[in-house]
Amino acid sequence: MNDRSSRPHHSPNRTSAEVEALSVRAGVAPSTAHAILRRHGLQVLAACDRATGEPIRRYERTTPGELVHVDVKKLGRIPDGGGHKVLGRAQGRANQARAAGGGYLCLHTALDDHSRLAYTETLPDEKAATCAAFLRRAHAWFASHGITIERVLTDNAWAYRKTTWHTTCTDLHITPRFTRPWRPQTNGKVERFHRTLLDEWAYHQPYTSQTQRQTAFPNWLHWYNYHRPHTGIGGNTPASRATNLTERHI
Known part of the structure; x- marks a missing residue:
């Protein structure tokens, strides 16, 4: 009765081993990766919906009581x-x-x-x-x-x-x-x-x-x-x- 991993047997959308190896060898700091993504107009993880990957659209009403x-x-x-x-x-x-x-x-x-x-x-x-x-x-x-x-x-x-x-x-x-x-x-x-x-x-x-x-x-x-x-x-x-x-x- 040993616990089994809940990890799926197949993950077709997982990053390839080759790309993972390149990322590890590059040794890029998280802050540097963040800056690169921003310079190229790409959304960082914190700005995306984790479930869908879509950019989060932030908004704020201009006056109190509007919403x-x-x-x-x-x-x-x-x-x-x-x-x-x-x-x-x-x-x-x-x-x-x-x-x-x-x-x-x-x-x-x-x-x-x-x-x-x-x-x-x-x-x-x-x-x-x-x-x-x-x-x-x-x-x-x-x-x-x-x-x-x-x-x-x-x-x-x-x-x-x-x-x-x-x-x-x-x-x-x-x-x-x-x-x-x-x-x-x-x-x-x-x-x-x-x-x-x-x-x-x-x-x-x-x-x-x-x-x-x-x-x-x-x-x-x-x-x-x-x-x-x-x-x-x-x-x-x-x-x-x-x-x-x-x-x-x-």
Whole structure:
């Protein structure tokens, strides 16, 4: 019962042995290879979609509110007493049951394309009514910060295709937009935000309860919006790109 490699028996698109040998003998540094590709107008790996090899088309709306990305990220609950990071994997696995306070929560986020300003709520599910109610509150929150949402971009999840979502968008004078099927990269800004959120808040330290982790969230989100430099916008903070926010939040 030995483990077998999951490597395929045949890889017809694999680089030939001759080309590999030439590359190894040349001993070209990665930075040099990068510079050569750029000089010849070829796309480097970081600028391509890993699945298709197609160049990634990066874009940014010119003003806040033109486009807001909306997405949901599921997050495991932390039962009272802690999960596997506090108690170890065996006991943590036993605590995953809903009866013990386990299960999942849903992080709903609306993120402005231009400024990267983010509004997030932790909700119990991602049903159509829940998503629509979240959009109404996000719309009000952005409006209180001087931003009027014109369009929202979501994936093709069932909740966003329901009449409930479309009716809410109509009521708020928002135009709904959808990503291409099987192309989550189109909504990549909010997905990248969720990854940052997990690294810097959700999994940043071993919490002993869901309440403890949730209590830490408002401070983290405030720091992200008003104090954390964002590499995607030249090291500025999201608040610095929105209307009248820098002076209102210190």
